[in-house]
Amino acid sequence: MSLIQTDENIIAQMDSYMQRVSELAPQIYKRRPVACVNTFGCQQNVSDSEKIKGMLKKMGYTFTDEPIDADFVLFNTCAVRGHAEERVFGNIGTTKQLKRERKETVVAVCGCMAQQEHICDRIRKSYPYVDLVFGTHVTHRLPEFLYKRLTGSGRIFEISNDNNEIIEGMPLSRDGKIKGWLPIMYGCDNFCTYCIVPYVRGRERSRASADIIAEAKQMIADGFKEIMLLGQNVNSYGKGLDEDINFSKLLRKINALPGDFRIRFMTSHPKDCTRELIDTVAECEKVERHLHLPFQSGSNRILKQMNRRYTREDYLELISYAKKRIPEVSFTSDVIVGFPGETYEDFLETLDLVKQVGFASLFTFIYSKRNGTPAAQMPDPISREEKGKWFSELLKVQEQISRAKNADLVGREFTVLCDSTAGEGRLSGKTLSFAEIEFEGNENLIGKFLKVRIDKFTNLLQGSVIE
Ligand code: SF4
Missing domain, CATH: 3.40.50 (Rossmann fold)
Known part of the structure; x- marks a missing residue:
């Protein structure tokens, strides 16, 4: 049912x-x-x-x-x-x-x-x-x-949680006019041992694709240029629905809608990120060439403790397939440093994975104990100070990688969605691979797709509009 x-x-x-x-x-x-x-x-x-x-x-x-x-x-x-x-x-x-x-x-x-x-x-x-x-x-x-x-x-x-329904048709007031969120599923069934989300957001449930498509069409008609498909685990979309659908099929349906817009999605779980999904991203011209794929730890021992249900080898294989299949693909990820029981050797495996993948950027966190989760009961002998040192080491490595990746983009031309002002007559926009570029321009360019050449990289990418 x-x-x-x-x-x-x-x-x-x-x-x-x-x-x-x-x-x-x-x-x-x-x-x-x-x-x-x-x-x-x-x-x-x-x-x-x-x-x-x-x-x-x-x-x-x-x-x-x-x-x-x-x-x-x-x-x-x-x-x-x-x-x-x-x-x-x-x-x-x-x-x-x-x-x-x-x-x-x-x-x-x-x-x-x-x-x-x-x-x-x-x-x-x-x-x-x-x-x-x-x-x-x-x-x-x-x-x-x-x-x-x-x-x-x-x-x-x-705070009753016996209502697992999705209520469609309630009013909505979107904050932006260019980029908009479109929730496609709610909740999470994964129970990663550090995470409180499944306890506070309930079991996974997906919206009917017809409701999502109708909302996407409305967003396009309202002038939105970027549709962000949202869910705790978007790539397990479709479970429990009576229709023949999964996340890849949904992406293809939205990609086929007429209009000048882009599609982003988050968050994806590596265990549910299939080759079919990577092929879909490669073949759908409106879908961003960027995968936010949280790996959390590079150590198989810690991944098991986290109940992530993939190994570092699985993750690296996925990344390698995506690199082959999707031109200009970029990756971002979430990483936890200092999970209970993590040793410096485990941390070094995280560092090694970060170097092998070459992420554009990382969202890094020191483990935060959440009462009510299994990890809160695990022995956690490493001091906060020690975890802080590992954390700084990770930031340093990632900063070098991000700088090198950005420097590689200098001299190239990209189509950018101009989405905001950056102060003093400057604007900001993102490429399909999620690189952020600043350039001079008038505010009436906001919401437009522009051809931008990257002139230099200081602390940020700076470019000029060429079309
Ligand atoms: S980390 Fe993500 S996938 Fe894991 S339980 Fe939390 S919301 Fe679900």
């Missing part, structure tokens, strides 16, 4: 709550209500915040970046790293004064932190001025929670 059930009753119910809030809130605040949405963490959270803003907009809210100016302050949180959690608590703490001055302001916490029972308990006890706490499975019920709180309900804590 498919896990997907679009529930029209839920949408009708939420529509009714949205209508009621839109009538009530201006009476309470004596003005058009204002919301401040603070987003922490990964692209999935950014995408979820776009849905939250869509609902708020429909309820009549405008937006501010300043909590002090807001009638509704929301923290959409991340649970992946310990220090990020503490930062969120620091931010929540600043609303205490705000609530003292304007008690009708509603303060809410949602996202991955909120999905954890011990975090809810901490908020319940130590942050009495937080009005709403809701988890990742019930984000779409924000209008209901807000209405109930505005009509005098007590504090609301809702």
Whole structure:
């Protein structure tokens, strides 16, 4: 049976709550209500915040970046790293004064932190001025929670995870106009031993391809030039659906849509990255020539402890196939340094893998213990200071590789999607292989595909528009 059930009753119910809030809130605040949405963490959270803003907009809210100016302050949180959690608590703490001055302001916490029972308990006890706490499975019920709180309900804590549905058709307010997120699946079944995501985001479930295609078509019609397909493990897309689809087939369908746009995707798991997918990337002209493929460790012993279900040899073979098959391909990755039980010899294997692949850049992390995961129980004898030294060694090696790769691009010409300003009459854009180039130009070039020649590499690639 498919896990997907679009529930029209839920949408009708939420529509009714949205209508009621839109009538009530201006009476309470004596003005058009204002919301401040603070987003922490990964692209999935950014995408979820776009849905939250869509609902708020429909309820009549405008937006501010300043909590002090807001009638509704929301923290959409991340649970992946310990220090990020503490930062969120620091931010929540600043609303205490705000609530003292304007008690009708509603303060809410949602996202991955909120999905954890011990975090809810901490908020319940130590942050009495937080009005709403809701988890990742019930984000779409924000209008209901807000209405109930505005009509005098007590504090609301809702973190049930028995809802595995994907709710289609809720409003959405995208942040950008050129690059847009398009979630294709949610949750993760992999249970890497260091990771909290499967516990806070639930089991893998994919959106029906027709819903994704319809959204992609709308994005293209709205003028988006880059569609970022999003999911915790995009390349296992399609599992559990009744249709004959997988991630490669989905990519081909989106690639076939008419229009001038690019397709990116993240995140991919090496164990699900098939040759079929690499062939698809090679054959689809709109798909970026860039694979973000987190390897996490170059040591087979540590990969096993991490429950990653591939070996360094599998990974290197994949990379070698992609290099042969995809012209101009570039790679980025996530790496964890100092996983429990990791020795310097294990770390050297990571370093060796980094050199063999030649990543364009790396997202590097020192292991962060997450309560509730198997790795949190593993002996971890290496000091933080020692891990810090390994970390610096890795950064140094990667910096040399990145510099050499960038220097190799000087003198070449690329089609670049101009996506932002870079200050002082300069613009910034990315190649299909995800190299970032700065060049002079007028802001009306933003959102255009331009031919750019790379003139030099200092700390960044600098070029000139030639067409
Ligand atoms: S694949 Fe592993 S690291 Fe990625 S979200 Fe799933 S459990 Fe976490």
